[in-house]
Structure formats: C-alpha cells, structure tokens
Amino acid sequence: MHYNDKEQPEGDRMTLWLSTGLIFTFAAIALILYRWWDMQCIGVTPVRTLTFIAILFTSGLDVGLIMFPLTEFGGYGNVSENPEYAFANPLAIEFGFWAFLIWGFYFLTCFYFAIIEPRVKFFEIPMVKLVNNVVIIGTCAFTAYLLLVNLPWYLPMLGDGESVVPAFYLIVFLSIALAVYSSSKVKYIRILSVGSSVLFITLIAGMWFRAFVLGKGSPADFFGTAGMLGEYFANIHHFVLPINDYHEFYLFWWFAWSIMIGQFTARFVSGIKTWQLLIAMLVVPSVAIGVWFSVLYYYHAEGLKIAAFTNIAMISVGVLMVINSLDSLIRLYTDNLNLTAQRLGRVNYVLFNLVAMVGLTMLFKLDFLRIQWVGALVIALYFGCFGYILLRKRSEVAAIQTSPKENILDFRKIELAG
Numbered sequence: 001m002h003y004n005d006k007e008q009p010e011g012d013r014m015t016l017w018l019s020t021g022l023i024f025t026f027a028a029i030a031l032i033l034y035r036w037w038d039m040q041c042i043g044v045t046p047v048r049t050l051t052f053i054a055i056l057f058t059s060g061l062d063v064g065l066i067m068f069p070l071t072e073f074g075g076y077g078n079v080s081e082n083p084e085y086a087f088a089n090p091l092a093i094e095f096g097f098w099a100f101l102i103w104g105f106y107f108l109t110c111f112y113f114a115i116i117e118p119r120v121k122f123f124e125i126p127m128v129k130l131v132n133n134v135v136i137i138g139t140c141a142f143t144a145y146l147l148l149v150n151l152p153w154y155l156p157m158l159g160d161g162e163s164v165v166p167a168f169y170l171i172v173f174l175s176i177a178l179a180v181y182s183s184s185k186v187k188y189i190r191i192l193s194v195g196s197s198v199l200f201i202t203l204i205a206g207m208w209f210r211a212f213v214l215g216k217g218s219p220a221d222f223f224g225t226a227g228m229l230g231e232y233f234a235n236i237h238h239f240v241l242p243i244n245d246y247h248e249f250y251l252f253w254w255f256a257w258s259i260m261i262g263q264f265t266a267r268f269v270s271g272i273k274t275w276q277l278l279i280a281m282l283v284v285p286s287v288a289i290g291v292w293f294s295v296l297y298y299y300h301a302e303g304l305k306i307a308a309f310t311n312i313a314m315i316s317v318g319v320l321m322v323i324n325s326l327d328s329l330i331r332l333y334t335d336n337l338n339l340t341a342q343r344l345g346r347v348n349y350v351l352f353n354l355v356a357m358v359g360l361t362m363l364f365k366l367d368f369l370r371i372q373w374v375g376a377l378v379i380a381l382y383f384g385c386f387g388y389i390l391l392r393k394r395s396e397v398a399a400i401q402t403s404p405k406e407n408i409l410d411f412r413k414i415e416l417a418g
Contacts, residue, residue: 021379042403043269045413052270058196059328063318073300091297092231096239099286107281109262118404119396136260140329141360148172179326180353184341226294252375264328271409
C-alpha cells in the first residue's frame with residue numbers, strides 16, 4: 001500500500017502477535033469447512049448471490065485497489081533492494097497482497113456473524129461491543145485518510161503531485177458526506193454496490209481494449225501477462241506469514257477490516273452452502289482483482305501512459321468504492337450504538353457522523369492513530385471470542401446444524417429494511 005515507512009509496524013512483538021493471529025485464522029477456517037461444509041447460510045436480510053458478491057467486493061475494498069499497484073510494481077520488481085520479493089514476479093506479489101488467501105479473513109468473520117454469533121452473543125458483551133465499535137470507527141476514518149494522502153499522486157493536475165491542497169480536502173469531505181447520507185437507508189448499499197461493480201468492470205474493459213486491441217498488444221499478450229499470476233499459487237506458502245514490514249502493514253489492515261466486513265456482509269448472505277460462500281468470498285473477487293492487476297501490470301511493464309480521461313475514470317471508480325466502504329461501516333457502527341437515522345432524525349444523523357468522520361480522519365493525518373493498533377485489537381477480539389466459546393458456549397456451537405431459525409430466505413426483506 002502507498003504508505004509511509006514510519007507508519008509500518010515495528011518490533012518482534014507485533015510480528016509475533018500478527019503471525020499468531022494468522023495461524024489461528026487459517027486454522028479456524030479449516031475447522032469451519034470441516035464442521036459445516038454443506039450447511040445452508042442465510043443472513044438477516046438476504047439478497048441474491050450476485051448482489052451479495054457485489055456488496056462484498058465494493059464494501060471490502062477501496063481506492064487502493066484501483067491505483068496502488070502502479071506505485072508498487074516497481075518496488076516489488078527491485079529485488080536488489082528488496083530481495084525478499086525474489087521468489088515471485090511483481091504481479092504475483094501484488095496479487096498476494098490483495099487477493100485470494102487473505103479474503104479468507106472475510107469468509108471467517110462473515111460465517112461467524114451469520115451462523116455462530118447469534119448463538120454466542122460475544123459481541124453483545126458491553127466491553128467487547130465498545131472495542132468492536134472503536135475498531136469500526138477507527139478503520140472507517142483510516143479509509144478516508146488513505147484517500148486524502150494519496151490524492152496528490154492520483155490527481156497531480158490539481159496540485160504539485162506531493163502536497164495535499166484544499167481541493168483534495170473538499171473531495172474527501174464530499175465523499176464522507178455522500179457515504180453518511182447513503183448509510184441512512186440500507187437499500188442504498190445495493191444500488192451503490194451494483195453500480196460500482198458495473199463501473200469497475202467497464203473501466204477494466206476500456207483499459208484492456210486500449211492496451212490489447214487499439215495498442216501494440218494483443219489478446220494473447222493479456223493471457224501471457226495473466227499467466228504470471230500462477231507464481232502466486234506456486235508460492236502461496238510465502239504469503240501465510242508476513243514477508244516484511246510492508247506486508248505486515250497490509251495484513252494488519254486486512255485484519256482491521258475483517259471484523260466489520262464480516263458483520264456487515266453476514267446480514268446479506270444469500271442462502272448458499274458454506275463451501276459456496278467460501279468460493280463467493282475468495283475466488284470470485286480474486287478473479288476480478290487478477291484481471292485488473294494483469295491489465296495494470298501490462299501498462300507498467302510496457303511503459304504505457306495512462307490518458308487523462310482514463311486517470312479521471314480510475315479515480316472516480318476508486319472514490320465510489322471509498323463511498324461504498326464508508327457507507328457500510330457507518331451503517332454498522334450506528335446500528336451497533338443505536339445512533340440510527342430513525343432515532344436521531346436524518347439531519348442530526350448526517351451532521352453527527354460527518355463531524356465524527358472528518359475529525360477522526362484528521363487524527364490519522366496528524367499521526368495520532370495508526371491502523372496497526374486497530375488490526376492488533378481485532379486479533380485480540382478473535383482470541384477473546386474463541387476463549388469465550390470454549391469456556392461458556394462450547395455446547396451451543398457444537399450443536400449448530402442450520403442457520404438461525406429466525407433468518408428466512410426472503411429476498412423481499414431488503415426492500416422493507418430501514
């Protein structure tokens with residue numbers, strides 16, 4: 001991720017804590033698949049599977065997916081300065097930082113909140129609820145902060161390419177404002193998610209066409225570039241534990257997101273089997289990411305320039321993804337804290353969340369908050385939840401055979417939701 005070195009995690013204790021969390025996460029995924037492989041999973045307000053995937057994809061990613069690879073391919077390819085990346089090509093490294101294995105975090109938390117949490121109610125314990133909402137609010141603000149600090153690179157025509165200028169603050173302010181407003185009704189997330197997915201696919205198709213049809217490349221060149229992703233799967237074991245400090249930052253960031261994306265997406269699970277949920281959450285998004293990264297890598301490797309119009313299209317799709325992410329996170333913590341639009345009124349709801357998100361974004365800008373601390377808190381929640389189940393709820397979890405009985409597969413419920 002395009003991020004300062006000073007903000008990367010330091011020290012063996014953080015590395016050990018992260019590594020322990022990773023091992024636990026992958027073991028928990030294996031246990032879920034072994035125990036509930038063929039069980040039907042239904043959320044509180046289920047949607048069609050394609051809509052569920054669109055919500056997952058656009059809520060679980062932000063503007064970094066669109067633009068960061070172009071800033072990172074060079075560093076991953078410079079093995080003289082970064083010999084730890086020598087085991088695979090830059091495209092495979094980038095894919096490993098963004099796709100497949102780490103989407104298992106989302107699968108674990110989505111399954112937990114859809115199937116297990118209703119029986120366990122660990123996240124209803126007051127202290128856990130407090131920590132959970134601190135995580136959600138902090139990561140929400142960090143998402144807006146990342147957009148702010150990277151806008152100079154995305155839109156150099158609005159400044160000197162280095163400094164954050166007033167126009168960038170305005171873009172972030174408007175993004176937060178739109179997200180706050182759209183979060184006031186859950187039905188807006190379906191419109192935003194599907195719309196973002198369609199625009200993202202259109203962006204991929206346009207850049208692919210320019211490079212491999214109108215440009216000097218050919219469709220065969222695309223498949224040759226995409227084939228480089230095979231090195232990720234051949235070396236997937238390298239991505240199980242942190243490769244270096246930069247990879248640690250990414251992994252803490254994924255942990256920070258996992259707890260809230262799981263809570264948010266769990267409500268929309270579409271009645272598919274557990275193994276199908278795994279495919280929907282690991283394979284389908286990874287295919288889209290792999291295609292996008294392959295196109296971007298071809299531009300990088302061949303030195304193709306990104307046209308001004310294309311650059312505007314990229315940042316527009318990226319900002320829309322940020323709005324999607326903020327929408328889902330704001331909706332989540334306001335529901336948890338009973339600070340909903342229905343209770344506060346639409347105007348008060350918008351003003352309260354707008355002030356809160358802008359203020360916290362500035363705290364990240366001033367370096368008072370770091371996403372690594374949030375990720376470390378999430379790992380603590382993972383372990384705390386597991387310990388609570390072992391001590392208090394082992395028999396309830398062992399008895400799970402179906403989704404909660406109150407969750408009915410009715411796709412009309414989303415229309416009635418507030």
